[in-house]
Amino acid sequence: MEDNSTTPIEMRLSDVPGMPSPEMELTYVTAIPMNGSVFTQSQEVRVGLNVPTDCFVDLKRAYLKYKLKNTGAGTVQLDPLIGGVSVIDNWRVIGGTGALLEEVIHYNAMYAAMNANKNVDVVSTIHHLYEGAGKNPAIGITLNANPTDAQVANSGLTGLSTTHERVITHRPQSAFFNADRYMPLGFTQGLTYLSMTMCQNETFGFTTNEDTANASSFSISEVELHLPILKPGPEFAAMFRSAMSSGVPIQIHSVGIQNTQQSIPLDSSGEQTLTFSTRKRSVKSLMNVIRKNADITNKHRNSVSGFVNAGITEYNYSVGGMRIPAQRLKVNAVANGKDAGELLAQQQLALGHYSSDLRGICSQTRGVGTKTGGEETYLITLENAATAIQSKCQFSLDLESYNAAFAGRNLAGQGLPLVFHCNVLATGAQDVSALLCDLYCIHDVVFVLDGMTGVITANS
Numbered sequence: 001m002e003d004n005s006t007t008p009i010e011m012r013l014s015d016v017p018g019m020p021s022p023e024m025e026l027t028y029v030t031a032i033p034m035n036g037s038v039f040t041q042s043q044e045v046r047v048g049l050n051v052p053t054d055c056f057v058d059l060k061r062a063y064l065k066y067k068l069k070n071t072g073a074g075t076v077q078l079d080p081l082i083g084g085v086s087v088i089d090n091w092r093v094i095g096g097t098g099a100l101l102e103e104v105i106h107y108n109a110m111y112a113a114m115n116a117n118k119n120v121d122v123v124s125t126i127h128h129l130y131e132g133a134g135k136n137p138a139i140g141i142t143l144n145a146n147p148t149d150a151q152v153a154n155s156g157l158t159g160l161s162t163t164h165e166r167v168i169t170h171r172p173q174s175a176f177f178n179a180d181r182y183m184p185l186g187f188t189q190g191l192t193y194l195s196m197t198m199c200q201n202e203t204f205g206f207t208t209n210e211d212t213a214n215a216s217s218f219s220i221s222e223v224e225l226h227l228p229i230l231k232p233g234p235e236f237a238a239m240f241r242s243a244m245s246s247g248v249p250i251q252i253h254s255v256g257i258q259n260t261q262q263s264i265p266l267d268s269s270g271e272q273t274l275t276f277s278t279r280k281r282s283v284k285s286l287m288n289v290i291r292k293n294a295d296i297t298n299k300h301r302n303s304v305s306g307f308v309n310a311g312i313t314e315y316n317y318s319v320g321g322m323r324i325p326a327q328r329l330k331v332n333a334v335a336n337g338k339d340a341g342e343l344l345a346q347q348q349l350a351l352g353h354y355s356s357d358l359r360g361i362c363s364q365t366r367g368v369g370t371k372t373g374g375e376e377t378y379l380i381t382l383e384n385a386a387t388a389i390q391s392k393c394q395f396s397l398d399l400e401s402y403n404a405a406f407a408g409r410n411l412a413g414q415g416l417p418l419v420f421h422c423n424v425l426a427t428g429a430q431d432v433s434a435l436l437c438d439l440y441c442i443h444d445v446v447f448v449l450d451g452m453t454g455v456i457t458a459n460s
Helices: 107-116 120-131 234-245 341-351
Strands: 024-031 044-048 063-070 076-078 088-094 100-105 165-170 193-198 218-232 250-264 270-276 283-292 312-319 322-330 395-398 418-424 435-449 456-459
Touching: 044 218, 088 107, 100 107, 100 456, 107 283, 107 435, 120 165, 218 234, 250 270, 270 435, 283 312, 283 341, 283 418, 312 395, 322 341, 322 418, 341 395, 418 435
Parallel strands: 100 250
Antiparallel strands: 024 218, 044 193, 063 165, 063 218, 088 100, 088 193, 250 435, 270 418, 283 395, 283 435, 312 322, 312 418, 435 456
16 A cells, blocks of 8 residues: 555656566366375375476465374364374475475474464364364363363364264475475476374374273374465476576575474472574574373373473573573462463564464363363463363573574584573472473574476575
């Protein structure tokens, strides 16, 4: 929209006309697995990105689709935040020459952390229809540590009875699938493919505590990756290949996520120092999620999005030997003096949501079973108590100097460790279980297509 500071179109006498956009023909390709049709726990699914020669693919508009079947003997409730995406444990994209372009370990937990920072109406509607997320996604674990059939009846969770199926549609939360330009995969050497490793049976959903005799199991089938294909005219394709052959590298920017893990031992309390390995050149932000180790393979627990605050009272990071922030961030979960706002502010800064008032979080229950609703689950105390609901908080830090590419902290050199410092209360979750701490390092990545060889690689 023009305003008083904009030159009217009638007076723009020195404008240079822009080049016309190349004519593109839009078609769709459905890619299917190369290594089978039915997959179960811990198996790998390989889906080749079959892009025709001299074509681009709009990966931002691609989506994954598969049929999830409960093959166990009892009813299983899907994860409240991500539904059937819980079966995707590891996510990798492999280039046509075998180069690793992207890898996200514990992809399901990362996606749950992202969905926890969305408006509850988005998760309970769009993600419910897409992936089977719950209609009441804030509840975390069903109602308490040992939910009964009666308690889950009105919980809003998506249940799968034995032998029942649900079609899952998923838009990838992936650097490769969310780059800033079309991917010229029709100009690359070899076949780029997506590799997904399935989770364990006990992780994909949870059963009620009354269902103790039946083992959990699942399978997925009819896996399809729908790819929008853009085919340019022969003149543009020839010009693009000419530019490649001249040796000019084609660079495509995106933001990736690297996962590393550490553990907090059983019965730990006091100062904890967790050192993570990362060698990224432009680290934009850090995000820690903490789960109970035992819950990840417990069919009665919410294994994927069962985040806990572990009784942590303050934290900060050492980045390249420097404490950031110098004064520790407080995490006060006590009702008298509760300080959840600072924790949320750091999370929104890390995810780039801080300037938006339209971003919500899935932390307010709507009333389930015997509960009246309105319970706040973002930062709670004593989450091991029988009636407690797991916390939705994550421990985050923003490292981006300004909102642009390659604006983060360089940790590529040796001797630049990344350390999570936290103080843990003896009454936190760690007094009954060892904890797994996943660090998701959000960083810049550039996919480079070498014009001379047609090989695509990832620099990060």
